[in-house]
Amino acid sequence: MTASLLLRNVRPYAGPAVDMLIENGRITRIGAGIQAPAGVTVEDGRGEIVIPGLVEAHAHLDKSLWGLPWYTNEVGPKLLDKIDNERENKKRLNIDPARQSARQSIQSSLMGSTHIRSHVDVDTEHGLWGVEGVMATREGYRDIIDIELVAFPQSGLLRRPGTLELMDQAMKAGCEVVGGLDPCAIDRDPKGHLDAVFALCQRYGKPLDIHLHEPGEMGLFSTDLIVERTRALGMKGKVTISHAFSLGADPALVDPVIEQLAELDIAIMTTGPASRPAPPVKKLLAAGVRVCSGSDGIRDTWGPYGNADMLERAMFVGLRNNLRRDDELRLALDVCTSEGARVMEVDGYGVSEGSNADLVILPGETVAEAIVTRSPKRRVLKRGKVVARDGVSIRTAP
Amino acid sequence: MTASLLLRNVRPYAGPAVDMLIENGRITRIGAGIQAPAGVTVEDGRGEIVIPGLVEAHAHLDKSLWGLPWYTNEVGPKLLDKIDNERENKKRLNIDPARQSARQSIQSSLMGSTHIRSHVDVDTEHGLWGVEGVMATREGYRDIIDIELVAFPQSGLLRRPGTLELMDQAMKAGCEVVGGLDPCAIDRDPKGHLDAVFALCQRYGKPLDIHLHEPGEMGLFSTDLIVERTRALGMKGKVTISHAFSLGADPALVDPVIEQLAELDIAIMTTGPASRPAPPVKKLLAAGVRVCSGSDGIRDTWGPYGNADMLERAMFVGLRNNLRRDDELRLALDVCTSEGARVMEVDGYGVSEGSNADLVILPGETVAEAIVTRSPKRRVLKRGKVVARDGVSIRTAP
Numbered sequence: 001m002t003a004s005l006l007l008r009n010v011r012p013y014a015g016p017a018v019d020m021l022i023e024n025g026r027i028t029r030i031g032a033g034i035q036a037p038a039g040v041t042v043e044d045g046r047g048e049i050v051i052p053g054l055v056e057a058h059a060h061l062d063k064s065l066w067g068l069p070w071y072t073n074e075v076g077p078k079l080l081d082k083i084d085n086e087r088e089n090k091k092r093l094n095i096d097p098a099r100q101s102a103r104q105s106i107q108s109s110l111m112g113s114t115h116i117r118s119h120v121d122v123d124t125e126h127g128l129w130g131v132e133g134v135m136a137t138r139e140g141y142r143d144i145i146d147i148e149l150v151a152f153p154q155s156g157l158l159r160r161p162g163t164l165e166l167m168d169q170a171m172k173a174g175c176e177v178v179g180g181l182d183p184c185a186i187d188r189d190p191k192g193h194l195d196a197v198f199a200l201c202q203r204y205g206k207p208l209d210i211h212l213h214e215p216g217e218m219g220l221f222s223t224d225l226i227v228e229r230t231r232a233l234g235m236k237g238k239v240t241i242s243h244a245f246s247l248g249a250d251p252a253l254v255d256p257v258i259e260q261l262a263e264l265d266i267a268i269m270t271t272g273p274a275s276r277p278a279p280p281v282k283k284l285l286a287a288g289v290r291v292c293s294g295s296d297g298i299r300d301t302w303g304p305y306g307n308a309d310m311l312e313r314a315m316f317v318g319l320r321n322n323l324r325r326d327d328e329l330r331l332a333l334d335v336c337t338s339e340g341a342r343v344m345e346v347d348g349y350g351v352s353e354g355s356n357a358d359l360v361i362l363p364g365e366t367v368a369e370a371i372v373t374r375s376p377k378r379r380v381l382k383r384g385k386v387v388a389r390d391g392v393s394i395r396t397a398p
Numbered sequence: 399m400t401a402s403l404l405l406r407n408v409r410p411y412a413g414p415a416v417d418m419l420i421e422n423g424r425i426t427r428i429g430a431g432i433q434a435p436a437g438v439t440v441e442d443g444r445g446e447i448v449i450p451g452l453v454e455a456h457a458h459l460d461k462s463l464w465g466l467p468w469y470t471n472e473v474g475p476k477l478l479d480k481i482d483n484e485r486e487n488k489k490r491l492n493i494d495p496a497r498q499s500a501r502q503s504i505q506s507s508l509m510g511s512t513h514i515r516s517h518v519d520v521d522t523e524h525g526l527w528g529v530e531g532v533m534a535t536r537e538g539y540r541d542i543i544d545i546e547l548v549a550f551p552q553s554g555l556l557r558r559p560g561t562l563e564l565m566d567q568a569m570k571a572g573c574e575v576v577g578g579l580d581p582c583a584i585d586r587d588p589k590g591h592l593d594a595v596f597a598l599c600q601r602y603g604k605p606l607d608i609h610l611h612e613p614g615e616m617g618l619f620s621t622d623l624i625v626e627r628t629r630a631l632g633m634k635g636k637v638t639i640s641h642a643f644s645l646g647a648d649p650a651l652v653d654p655v656i657e658q659l660a661e662l663d664i665a666i667m668t669t670g671p672a673s674r675p676a677p678p679v680k681k682l683l684a685a686g687v688r689v690c691s692g693s694d695g696i697r698d699t700w701g702p703y704g705n706a707d708m709l710e711r712a713m714f715v716g717l718r719n720n721l722r723r724d725d726e727l728r729l730a731l732d733v734c735t736s737e738g739a740r741v742m743e744v745d746g747y748g749v750s751e752g753s754n755a756d757l758v759i760l761p762g763e764t765v766a767e768a769i770v771t772r773s774p775k776r777r778v779l780k781r782g783k784v785v786a787r788d789g790v791s792i793r794t795a796p
Contacts, residue, residue, distance in 0.1 A: 070763040073723045274672035275720035303722040304770045305713065315703065319714075322673035324701035325471045365468040372702045 002026075003384035005357070006036040010045030012351045013330075014366045017047055022357040025383035030353055043379070043386065045361055049370055051333065052351050053114025053358035053380070054310035055340025058242055058269045058294025061101035061118040061137065061147070062130035065299050067397060068094065073304060079186070079213065086301045087125050087155055093301070097133025101147075103397045104298065104308060105137055109144040110388035111309040112380050114358035116145060117209070117294070117344055119152035119179050119242075122170050124162045131170045144387040144395055148344060150209050151200075152179035156186045157193055164196055171204045180210035183222050190225055198229045207238040209269070212246070215277060219246025223257055230264045237265040240292075240343055244268050247284075248277025262287045267343045270335075271296045271313065272320035281321045285331060285339075292340035293317055310336045311362075311374045318371065329368035357384035400424075401783035403755070404434040408443030410749045411728075412764045415445055420755040423781035428751055441777070441784065443759055447768050449731065450749050451512025451756035451778070452708035453738025456607075456640055456667045456692025459499035459516040459535065459545070460528035463697050465795060466492065471702060477584070477611065484699045485523050485553055491699070495531025499545075501795045502696065502706060503535055507542040508786035509707040510778050512756035514543060515607070515692070515742055517550035517577050517640075520568050522560040529568045542785040542793055546742060548607050549598075550577035554584045555591055562594055569602045578608035581620050588623055596627045605636040607667070610644070613675060617644025621655055628662045635663040638690075638741055642666050645682075646675025660685045665741045668733075669694045669711065670718035679719045683729060683737075690738035691715055708734045709760075709772045716769065727766035755782035 002025025011017050012030075019034040020027055036042050063086065065071050071093065075085045101118070108116055120130040131149065138147040151170035153163050157180070171178065178200045183193035201208050214222055223246060230239045241261075247254050247268065261268065267290040270279045284291050293313050298306030317323070318332040341349035348356040361379040364370030380388040387394050400423025409415050410428075417432040418425055434440050461484065463469050469491065473483045499516070506514055518528040529547065536545040549568035551561050555578065569576065576598045581591035599606050612620055621644060628637045639659075645652050645666065659666065665688040668677045682689050691711050696704030715721070716730040739747035746754040759777040762768030778786040785792050 070767050072764070073766070074725075075723065272672065274670065274714070274717040299770065304724075304727065304766050305717065306770070316672070316717075319672040319703065325473065326702075327472075329702065366470070368471070368702050369468050372697065372704070 004040050005384050006034060006040050006042045007045055007050070008042055009047050010050040010361055011047060012050050014049045014364065014370070020050070022384040025357055026348070027351070027353055027355050027357050048361050049364050049367065050351060050359055050361050052337050052341070052349055052355070053360060053382070054112040054336055055292065055344065055346070056108050056113040056116040056294050056308065056310055057292035057340040057343055058271065058296055059104065059108070059116050059118040059308070060297045060300065061104050061116065061134050062097035062120045063090070063095055063297060063300045064100050064104045065093070065095065065301070066100060066103045066107060071301060073301070075301065082302050083155055087123060089301060090126065097130040098136045099398050101134045101137040102141060105141050105145050105147065106393045106395050106397050108308040109380060109382070110391055110393045111307065111311070112360040112362070112378050113308065113310050114145060114380070114382055115341065115344060115346055117148045117150060117177070119150040119209070119211070120175070121154040122151050122163065122166045123153065123155040124160050124166065127166055128170055128173060131173055131175060135174060141395060143385070144382050144393065148177060149175040150177040150179040151175040152211070153181055156181065157196060158187050158189050167200060171200055171206065176206060178204070178206055178208050180208065182212060182214050183225070184218050185214045190222055194225050194229055198233055201235065201238070202233060207240070208235070209240040209242055211242050213243050215245050216249050217253070219244070220249065220253055220257060227260045227264060227266065230266060239264070240267040240269055242269040244270065244279045245277045247279035258284060258287050258289065261289045265290070267292060269294060269343070270317065272317035274316070274320060278320050281317060281335060282323070282328070282331065290339055290342050291335050292343040293335045309374065311371055314371045315374065326366060326368045329371055333367055333371060357381050400781040402438050403782050404432060404438050404440045405443050405448070406440055407445050408448040408759055409445060410448050412447045412762065412768070420782040423755055424746070425749070425751055425753050425755050446759050447762050447765065448749060448757055448759050450735050450739070450747055450753070451758055451780070452510040452734055453690065453742065453744070454506050454511040454514040454692050454706065454708055455690035455738040455741055456669065456694055457502065457506070457514050457516045457706070458695045458698065459502050459514065459532050460495035460518045461488070461493055461695060461698045462498050462502045463491070463493065463699070464498060464501045464505060469699060471699070473699065480700050481553055485521060487699060488524065495528040496534045497796050499532045499535040500539060503539050503543050503545065504791045504793050504795050506706040507778060507780070508789055508791045509705065509709070510758040510760070510776050511706065511708050512543060512778070512780055513739065513742060513744055515546045515548060515575070517548040517607070517609070518573070519552040520549050520561065520564045521551065521553040522558050522564065525564060526568055526571060529571055529573060533572060539793060541783070542780050542791065546575060547573040548575040548577040549573040550609070551579055554579065555594060556585050556587050565598060569598055569604065574604060576602070576604055576606050578606065580610060580612050581623070582616050583612045588620055592623050592627055596631055599633065599636070600631060605638070606633070607638040607640055609640050611641050613643050614647050615651070617642070618647065618651055618655060625658045625662060625664065628664060637662070638665040638667055640667040642668065642677045643675045645677035656682060656685050656687065659687045663688070665690060667692060667741070668715065670715035672714070672718060676718050679715060679733060680721070680726070680729065688737055688740050689733050690741040691733045707772065709769055712769045713772065724764060724766045727769055731765055731769060755779050
């Protein structure tokens with residue numbers, strides 16, 4: 001599963017051109033004029049930019065309609081409309097989690113992602129269908145991408161009896177992260193919901209990544225309850241809040257919360273949503289908070305957008321946060337690469353000697369240009385092996 | 399400049415497949431099994447979608463850095479920082495308006511735009527350099543795209559003496575629309591600014607398209623002054639407010655303003671900005687207000703984003719306004735096509751017998767899919783002639 005390769009004439013983060021020797025899946029030397037050891041293939045970098053693999057830190061691999069006939073969306077406006085519509089139509093629409101997660105994983109890989117954190121629905125209608133499907137993809141596509149599973153109670157946890165037991169089974173089956181969802185707005189029992197998901201974390205020694213769409217004061221209240229439990233249970237550095245729209249509220253309310261997020265090393269995931277209040281990325285990073293990003297759902301019953309391109313996501317994060325300067329665009333890229341890796345605690349991530357050779361080679365004069373251009377002419381390496389080239393993966397979608 | 403062509407097997411707005419006979423640049427027949435008259439070329443539509451040409455209703459053709467070396471943006475955060483930085487560096491950076499507008503026009507055309515409204519800087523530093531350059535492009539590239547010029551006092555009107563006289567010269571030289579900019583925030587004299595630009599409209603019998611970035615109550619105050627003058631001067635249907643961020647304020651303040659916009663047929667241009675309050679597109683359309691969109695600046699000293707793709711713009715408008723349903727995505731497309739044509743008062747626009755054959759043929763099962771996929775495999779027709787195919791224009795950029 002690992003490979004050796006001499007990568008000639010690439011520019012790490014658009015800096016000066018170097019050669020990179022990759023041996024057994026790791027970068028062993030970076031410098032000028034490196035000779036290829038006998039039998040090692042040479043890949044011509046053509047002076048292009050090299051960055052570490054993009055990190056898709058918030059996907060829903062089990063539910064994309066990718067590759068299925070077009071789904072005409074006529075769903076109502078509320079969050080619960082979308083939740084109920086999806087749960088009720090998943091089987092009818094033939095959204096098989098194994099097939100669909102494989103399709104999306106290939107798509108992610110060929111756009112340059114080398115790591116995915118996927119929330120996976122756990123509910124009383126479908127049980128562990130989603131978890132089993134995405135686990136099959138996790139095993140079957142290890143050569144091109146690493147996938148981490150979050151057991152995710154999409155339809156609510158306490159409001160649908162039996163879900164908590166299924167969540168427990170999902171963790172037992174090998175999910176790496178405990179998920180949660182809007183303790184006030186959906187489950188209508190913030191104490192009950194949070195006590196339950198934190199108890200799962202404790203039982204399995206796993207981190208938490210909780211969806212929090214709740215806006216304004218309600219979301220900040222839930223955040224406060226999350227902070228309280230993170231501190232009390234010694235889970236510093238082990239909690240991620242996804243979406244966190246409430247951090248887009250009045251800075252007078254939000255700034256004290258950011259201090260606590262930093263203190264307890266609670267990470268934030270933002271998609272850079274254009275139509276919702278959003279976490280202030282620059283301010284969070286400046287405060288030392290880890291900030292990652294993800295595609296969220298792509299082309300599913302929730303909405304038609306998305307292509308799993310984390311460079312496009314860097315653009316969305318940039319547009320949402322009014323990042324215009326080149327140094328700001330670099331922050332947007334960090335959110336979609338190194339920050340995501342920190343949130344997922346990926347070992348050996350980066351473009352340096354000793355790092356895993358999970359890399360993207362792409363055209364552009366600068367990092368900012370690479371983001372705004374989003375060339376499809378990308379080469380993607382996973383553990384030193386070229387797994388995608390110009391939009392074509394070494395794997396064929398089912 | 400016009401052509402005849404039989405377009406076989408295309409689906410107008412993703413509806414049933416038809417043939418279209420184009421004669422002398424106009425669609426003369428739409429139906430099944432149309433035979434090509436002698437000597438008329440047949441273009442195989444392959445069952446793809448056909449829509450009318452995309453309408454780029456807010457560009458800045460004179461100032462893009464397209465095709466120039468990468469500009470490292472280190473500009474300060476305020477609007478005036480960006481205005482001053484640009485004016486002071488335009489010549490040093492070799493931003494020749496004739497060359498740059500030609501480059502962007504070709505890029506627009508190959509992404510599917512057939513009409514552009516371009517604001518063009520008029521200031522005491524560069525005089526009519528911009529206007530003359532874009533006019534040269536307007537003439538030189540008439541075969542691929544129609545361009546309308548707005549004389550635009552980018553650096554302010556009254557605060558920089560001499561600018562108003564230059565604006566007058568620009569209108570005399572043949573600009574089709576009078577521009578304006580933030581009467582309170584930039585010019586600091588709302589009455590003076592608006593009286594001056596409306597007087598130009600009256601003198602030349604031309605419409606107004608005014609940039610209004612002013613947020614909240616200040617922007618609504620300026621809007622009120624614009625409404626007052628539109629009514630008093632009988633300019634119903636002849637005014638566009640671009641950006642109009644203040645319409646993203648509290649609906650209790652905004653809703654009465656929308657009624658007046660509808661009454662006086664004042665159009666709104668929105669880019670679907672992710673980081674700013676934005677006009678509520680669905681609500682405006684439902685009230686009968688014309689709403690168009692545009693790329694605004696692309697890759698200029700203001701910021702690095704943009705590629706002049708009005709299908710991508712439809713996506714941005716959709717994302718900003720949380721448009722997810724297929725019928726909502728169609729509205730986003732309308733904003734970037736027919737609504738823009740209504741704002742620019744384009745004659746003979748559409749996909750019907752008698753319309754000009756300004757068309758885009760592109761893959762997709764539905765309109766929504768065409769927007770979210772944004773395939774580069776587009777064919778663009780201007781007056782019945784194929785002017786771009788798969789990202790390659792019939793014109794070569796200077």
